[in-house]
Amino acid sequence: KQEVTQIPAALSVPEGENLVLNCSFTDSAIYNLQWFRQDPGKGLTSLLLIQSSQREQTSGRLNASLDKSSGRSTLYIAASQPGDSATYLCAAVSGNTGKLIFGQGTTLQVKP
């Protein structure tokens, strides 16, 4: 059974700092891994999707990597801004029905 873990649960950094959010999964037979952003009281916004054959994906200041052999994914945020403050969730897809297994999320606070 796939389990997804995100550590730490919360992170506070000063503005401008580069940072890495971690995601680990127990079953390496994943189809893809997605990173989402969730603002307080809001729905989820898809940030990046890494297919099983890919090693990384980039969008603007965000870079997500995938290492299936070690069961790990990271989300790198460059030059963090206060507007990046949100909860970041990773989710793995293990079957062909697209069912997402979510981690508990990392709540990021970027201080001005």
Add this chain to the structure above:
Amino acid sequence: NAGVTQTPKFRILKIGQSMTLQCTQDMNHNYMYWYRQDPGMGLKLIYYSVGAGITDKGEVPNGYNVSRSTTEDFPLRLELAAPSQTSVYFCASSKATDATYNEQFFGPGTRLTVL
């Protein structure tokens, strides 16, 4: 496109009441999903559908029912509401082009409280 829409945004139910959470998508997506999110937790899959007329259980289906009569709509039915069903419910959809690419798009959620 409106994307994925959910109604209502908020609802308070008494124990034992029932209700239907509505979800509609206008992106012609074949796959649709219902998740619940408890405070401070990630999301857990309740039910999903890979096309009209086809539904299946997720991780936490007890106390819920679904139907999918059209591509656009995927309502979630709560029968005999219990306090344990207090949660935020999210509907999602995707156009699964292949098993490795299945980007899901989420609705804004319905906040349900059962008292």
